[in-house]
Amino acid sequence: MSNISLIHTMPKKTAIELKPLEKILSLWDVLTPDERQFVNNNYTVHHFKKNEVIHHEGDVPTHMMILASGRVKVTKAGVGSRSQIIRMLKEGEHFSYRSIIASDVYSTNVTAFEDSVVYMIKADIFLSILRHNNAFCYRFLEELSTDLAASDTRTVNLTQKHIRGRLAEALLLLVKNYGLEEDGATICIYLSREDLANISNMTTSNAIRTLASFSDEHIIAMDGRKLKIIDHEKLLKISKTG
Amino acid sequence: MSNISLIHTMPKKTAIELKPLEKILSLWDVLTPDERQFVNNNYTVHHFKKNEVIHHEGDVPTHMMILASGRVKVTKAGVGSRSQIIRMLKEGEHFSYRSIIASDVYSTNVTAFEDSVVYMIKADIFLSILRHNNAFCYRFLEELSTDLAASDTRTVNLTQKHIRGRLAEALLLLVKNYGLEEDGATICIYLSREDLANISNMTTSNAIRTLASFSDEHIIAMDGRKLKIIDHEKLLKISKTG
DNA sequence: CTAAATTTGTGCTTTAAAACATGCTTGTCA
């Protein structure tokens, strides 16, 4: 448990909320006691401030990462200066392992869009467990299978739907991913219009405009970055038909 | 080897060219002798005519499939009548296993666009090997990792590049996937303009128009569905700059 | 072997979304 000490060097506020690896890693249960011990002795804790980049596209992967707290976005550089948000992660989700498995460089950028804490496990340790623990390996196989279908669906949605459909879909995705606040309407994540645009593959102007339309039509309500879903059915319909 | 008999019931021409499972399955080498025997006793051979559908989006997956001969396209229905080609497979590649692993229905359609022969292994047999043979499992993990990056790249390319860039990219992809004929220029696959459009996410008219432009600019040469790459460098440049 | 259907090719029109311009907030940090 050598790295627990690392946590204790953090400001108390953060330390109190920070769950240990064994509580946060969804795959913990398939590890053998030995593996658990091994991992516990060999992970490191890293803090990232809002907007800090965790890793860059093209870099050689060194660690498998688990988001202990905060939120990060996975993006991919496109043509010119446009960047596309591929996925958004929340506490407990792991990332940056795909490139390790594929013996590839990172195919995406990962950026914290809230202050975040990341647990890192060295690539060789990760690989060694993958190669020795079949249940562990299989869990990742399942995850990648699900992600691949999601990515293909995304491709079709982003290329074929119109602006309103794409934005509606993005909003529904955020709801699914981050949930709603106690009022049962406000999306539990506050994004800039630009980020919203980069999820829905449109310009910032168009994200703003389309949000305004949705608001006029009483499909959503806005208060700065706070977005309330008023008419979930309509949003679903727009995302399907358009 | 019970299923070899099945092959012998086929027209001789096909039978002669048809490689047995052990020659076609790239993962054969990681199977144990027992597993090899087991798979050999439990695969079936299926013939599909040109344009015949092998499986539909939404169907419950029953078999892991290996393309023994011919060519198939993996598509996904989009908005309205537009369908998008996600991937194109050639002899020796396997497919339809993603949904089995993810316990999902098929997320794509698979259609033969040439007369094709498919070897099928029952889902439960496939899963049982995955769960017992770590090397086998790991191979699929690698494959899915590669495919996921490809899918994400594709998303960005299709959404952000302009028509010329998308078509150039599609042509390069075909070259990479199917290679060139002995002349070192003609792409080893003859597709309809519509299929080409569905790979590049554009209308058929635009695929035709853009091909004509490329031909005018001496980047490619056309003879019906036969496409020759004249200026590979220029094509690469167009695909990059958009 | 012809008739019908599909595929290919081209021109013209329309349209969705980008690009651009500009003003208004809000936050931030010297």
Added chain:
DNA sequence: TGACAAGCATGTTTTAAAGCACAAATTTAG
């Protein structure tokens, strides 16, 4: 505190690509 940057909002212009219409060529089927 005041100026500078970021982010939000909205109107106007431009443009890339879809949509449509139709003719020619090629396949397919009866």
